[in-house]
Amino acid sequence: MTTPDTTKTLVLASNNAGKVREFQAMFGELGIRIVPQGELGVGSADEPFGTFLENALAKARHAARETGLPAMADDSGICADALGGCPGVHSARFAGGHDDAANNRLLVEKLQGAATRRAHYTCLLVAVRHPEDPEPLVAEGVWQGEIVDEAAGDGGFGYDPHFYVPEFGKTAAELTAEEKNRVSHRARALAAMAELMRARWM
Known part of the structure; x- marks a missing residue:
């Protein structure tokens, strides 16, 4: 399948500096x-949905519609087993605002006395060639770990200081x-998305 040269430029439906670098x-x-x-x-799209997939698709379509270019969006968050998958799609505003420290405090507080501290980050990534693309590319990534009470490290963002990764013996x-x-x-x-693009768009 061939696509126009505009696919060499891909609009990212985010202004998060950390995400942009990655x-x-x-x-x-x-x-x-x-x-x-x-x-x-382009301003931010509404994210009214309860699933990562629906929100990512809405954001990608919005960016493509506003720019006339192919677009990609992710919706991601942390899901704690003991909380039934929460904070989930509400991760960025778990404590009511875009405040990483407050979000982390609330998550740690809610997990006090929980039988398990297991949690995982989920990233759902969607790419569209145009806003009405009937075949959006969809890729998912999951990172397993657990939530610890004490923050450690000054890298990353979001819940990274409390997200302990057993394989490294460190927080994210x-x-x-x-x-x-x-x-x-x-x-x-x-x-996963790069492989899909190679197979489907290149």
């Missing part, structure tokens, strides 16, 4: 230039960028 690192290898939607004057915030970019939920989703 996306650029992965898709630059495919000759794709990632442009945050804010640079094109203590990992180097290179380590995280190999094993994180977003890294896994990005790698």
